[in-house]
Amino acid sequence: xxxxxxxxEQGRANDLAALLxxxxxxxxxxxxxxxxxxxxITELPAAPHLTGNPNLPAVHGGVVGAMLEMTAIxxxxxxxxxxxxxxxxxxxxxxxxxxxxxxxxxxxxxxxRQGRRVANVRCDLWQAERAKTVxxxxxxxxxxxxxxxxxxxxxxx
Amino acid sequence: xxxxxxxxxxxxxxxLRYHDSGEDFVELALPYDEHLVGDPDTGVIHGGAIxxxxxxxxxxxxxxxxxxxxxxxIATLDLRIDYxxxxxxxxxxIGRATCYHRTRSITFxxxxxxxxxxxxxxxxxxxxxxxxxxxxxxxxxxxxxNGGDRAGDRGSANRGTDDRGAA
Numbered sequence: 001x002x003x004x005x006x007x008x009e010q011g012r013a014n015d016l017a018a019l020l021x022x023x024x025x026x027x028x029x030x031x032x033x034x035x036x037x038x039x040x041i042t043e044l045p046a047a048p049h050l051t052g053n054p055n056l057p058a059v060h061g062g063v064v065g066a067m068l069e070m071t072a073i074x075x076x077x078x079x080x081x082x083x084x085x086x087x088x089x090x091x092x093x094x095x096x097x098x099x100x101x102x103x104x105x106x107x108x109x110x111x112x113r114q115g116r117r118v119a120n121v122r123c124d125l126w127q128a129e130r131a132k133t134v135x136x137x138x139x140x141x142x143x144x145x146x147x148x149x150x151x152x153x154x155x156x157x
Numbered sequence: 158x159x160x161x162x163x164x165x166x167x168x169x170x171x172x173l174r175y176h177d178s179g180e181d182f183v184e185l186a187l188p189y190d191e192h193l194v195g196d197p198d199t200g201v202i203h204g205g206a207i208x209x210x211x212x213x214x215x216x217x218x219x220x221x222x223x224x225x226x227x228x229x230x231i232a233t234l235d236l237r238i239d240y241x242x243x244x245x246x247x248x249x250x251i252g253r254a255t256c257y258h259r260t261r262s263i264t265f266x267x268x269x270x271x272x273x274x275x276x277x278x279x280x281x282x283x284x285x286x287x288x289x290x291x292x293x294x295x296x297x298x299x300x301x302x303n304g305g306d307r308a309g310d311r312g313s314a315n316r317g318t319d320d321r322g323a324a
Contacts, residue, residue, distance in 0.1 A: 023196075062209020
């Protein structure tokens with residue numbers, strides 16, 4: 001990813017907020033990120049266009065899934081030197097409680113196991129109370145090759 | 158179907174549309190749009206958009222017959238997505254969902270995202286939903302526990318709709 005390489009060249013490899021700004025889908029969701037040392041916390045502020053069930057009201061399950069996936073990817077970008085976005089192989093989402101559409105949602109990822117090619121990442125989301133997990137995910141991601149100047153395929157599965 | 162979609166603010170924001178349905182499937186379409194892009198270098202849409210498409214299509218397929226969103230909530234319990242390959246930039250993605258088993262309160266759905274044929278998938282998914290909970294405003298977090306308990310607490314006030322899903 002050109003932008004990722006630029007950031008690394010500028011010594012801003014860990015500027016995840018700048019990276020999110022570069023990804024149109026993250027801007028569409030309104031996702032932001034807080035970096036407290038090596039702790040990465042994502043935040044999805046409440047917004048009307050994220051609602052899935054207007055009666056509760058609850059955030060759309062797909063938005064919850066997207067946030068979990070993004071949280072995992074940001075954690076991997078922070079922890080590794082990969083120069084392309086990690087690619088999702090599979091993710092399993094568990095929805096534990098209604099995700100209120102009128103409250104911000106926070107997310108945190110843990111890399112359970114990182115091999116050379118594939119990483120195994122768990123994430124959880126919470127809202128007003130940290131102890132009350134609203135959703136979790138568990139997924140596998142392919143890490144991009146570590147060599148910067150090797151011409152890779154334009155698109156890779 | 159479009160009436161169902163119009164209740165869902167995020168479906169509108171994504172640009173989801175009804176595409177097709179049949180005896181045992183429902184299809185939604187996700188037209189390509191700049192705001193869905195996950196990698197600006199390639200223009201490939203983000204996996205999260207595919208997740209939202211499949212979650213939504215699966216929710217429609219899993220809804221108990223002849224119920225509306227105003228009556229019955231569909232709560233996703235579990236969703237698993239496998240990504241086979243990137244969506245082609247510029248092309249609409251179709252999400253097809255099939256309900257393959259239904260109990261009184263739980264629905265099992267398979268879903269696939271594709272461009273031309275379900276046999277050439279971009280992603281596949283399986284989902285389980287809890288159905289049969291009346292759709293009403295809930296108390297704030299802190300005063301409620303998990304989904305299973307909620308169904309138990311409120312299932313009796315369900316105007317008999319719990320039984321409808323059992324067929």
